[in-house]
Amino acid sequence: MNTQPAIEISGLEKRYPKFTLGPLNLSVPKGSIYGLIGPNGAGKTTLIDLIFGMGAPHAGTIKVCGFDHTTDEVALKNHAGYFGPDLSYVVWGDVGRAIRFVKGFRPTWDDAYCQHLLETLGIATSEKIATLSFGGRTKLGLLLALAWKPQVLILDEPTTGLDAHSKQAVFSELLAIVRDEERTVLISSHQLSDLERFTDHVGILHKGRLLAEGATAELVERHMQVEFTCERTVLENVPGLTIAEHNENRCRAILDTDLCSLEILEQHGACEVRSQPLTLEELFLVLTK
Amino acid sequence: MSPKSLKLLLPPVSPAASGTLYEQLVAGLKQAIGDGRLTPGEALPSFRQLAEEMLVSVITVKRAYEELEREEIIYRRQGLGTFVAEGGANRSREAKLEKARKLLNEAAREAAEAGLKPSEIRSLFLETLND
Numbered sequence: 001m002n003t004q005p006a007i008e009i010s011g012l013e014k015r016y017p018k019f020t021l022g023p024l025n026l027s028v029p030k031g032s033i034y035g036l037i038g039p040n041g042a043g044k045t046t047l048i049d050l051i052f053g054m055g056a057p058h059a060g061t062i063k064v065c066g067f068d069h070t071t072d073e074v075a076l077k078n079h080a081g082y083f084g085p086d087l088s089y090v091v092w093g094d095v096g097r098a099i100r101f102v103k104g105f106r107p108t109w110d111d112a113y114c115q116h117l118l119e120t121l122g123i124a125t126s127e128k129i130a131t132l133s134f135g136g137r138t139k140l141g142l143l144l145a146l147a148w149k150p151q152v153l154i155l156d157e158p159t160t161g162l163d164a165h166s167k168q169a170v171f172s173e174l175l176a177i178v179r180d181e182e183r184t185v186l187i188s189s190h191q192l193s194d195l196e197r198f199t200d201h202v203g204i205l206h207k208g209r210l211l212a213e214g215a216t217a218e219l220v221e222r223h224m225q226v227e228f229t230c231e232r233t234v235l236e237n238v239p240g241l242t243i244a245e246h247n248e249n250r251c252r253a254i255l256d257t258d259l260c261s262l263e264i265l266e267q268h269g270a271c272e273v274r275s276q277p278l279t280l281e282e283l284f285l286v287l288t289k
Numbered sequence: 290m291s292p293k294s295l296k297l298l299l300p301p302v303s304p305a306a307s308g309t310l311y312e313q314l315v316a317g318l319k320q321a322i323g324d325g326r327l328t329p330g331e332a333l334p335s336f337r338q339l340a341e342e343m344l345v346s347v348i349t350v351k352r353a354y355e356e357l358e359r360e361e362i363i364y365r366r367q368g369l370g371t372f373v374a375e376g377g378a379n380r381s382r383e384a385k386l387e388k389a390r391k392l393l394n395e396a397a398r399e400a401a402e403a404g405l406k407p408s409e410i411r412s413l414f415l416e417t418l419n420d
Contacts, residue, residue, distance in 0.1 A: 033346060172344060179337040197310065200348040215348055217311065277309075 004066055006030045006152050006184035007051070012060030014050060021046050021208040022060065028201070031181035033174055035195035035216065036188040037280075038205035039288050044188040045084070047205070048156050052082055065151050081150035085157045087141045089129050095140055096125030099147075106148035114147040120169045134161040142170060146177070153177065155187045159194065167191075171198045196220065196280035206288045216280065225278045226255045226262070228270035235268055244286040254278065254286045292332040292370070295321070296342040302349075310345050314353040322362055322373055323381035333363060333371040360384060 007028035014021040021043040028034040038044050049055055051062050053073050062069040067076040092098040095118075103109040118124065121139040123132070132140065138161055145153060153174075159167045171194065177183050189195055195202060196216060203213040212219060226241075229249045235241060240259025245252045255265070255275070262273055299317035302310050321327045334342065336350035343350070354371060357363045362377040362384070374380070393414070400410045 031347075168344065172341065175337075175341040175344065175347070178347060179341060181337065193304065197304070197344070197349075198346050200346050216346065217309065217348060217352065221309070 008063045032200040033185045035199035035202040042205040043208040080152040081145040083145040083155045102144045109148045117143045153185045192281040226275045228273040230270040292334045311352045319381040329375045331373045
């Protein structure tokens, strides 16, 4: 079996006057759905843009399906589909013309699958792009990225503005895409409950760095919410403990059970320790505070 | 024969239900195997197929299958697929029983913490049964 990752990013760095992305190492396993999450301005879009050759990194390499993003740029773009919220197709007039235009560039375009996507997403070739709703344009963008069946799909905020039905339809399609174990999806999104449900792996990007990464369920289950009473100063530097809120001597925090345990917490002087599981969203809120 | 769809045979996997998504899937499969809706030798969908049917990540289904495999309720044959094990129904029922015992223990502890005496707890259990 070919175990080469679908996307492999190593030592990537891009510096701007006010923001630095990286150094970043990230690996997306083939056949998986990988969720890239991070607060606004964390560097998600910068990273995705770099993959597609928009801007040159200062250091590091990016490979998609084994193709280097600078030396094999054409091959990479023949294997990787892109969707971003800023894509505009208005100049093509109607949905059908946009489809015919993009199809011309993509020898692997699948007409039957395109028809299926038109139906499940609920758009028609006769519709005027200018009068499509925001969600409608998102659907068109997704259709154009999906219908040529690229090996790797990189989707930047693909469900913003979609209603619950359409969102479910999109995730259902993404699960169908990874079904053959050959194709891979990288998705950046703020819809954390969706990502918790549908992704196999997540990476949390914060201020240009990858804060935490792993199999989604493992990452979530590895952490728990803890509450206790303690002097704050005592616990500030306990590895694996991230303090969320502190009021007098009451403390609410998140515990990484790979690095710390309730026993260790008590040894540090925490009293009345209570713990409970958390969601990806709750983990995200504390880690990226 | 290709495996039948489990979409409507299993309870929906929902964040509003108790337990993690994969635990819900394990419980649903045990229920279906325990009450004979899935029979020994019957093929189960691949985990990628079930992920698509239940709208959960592939890894969630993989974990559920691995747990059921460990408990010998289902088994995997390389290249052929995953099947309900001979005796899987019994083991599913045992697992259910084990869980029921745990929940009853927990209920007894809650009742004791509420100040009920053993005799009162016993009648509480009987009352619950008669409802």
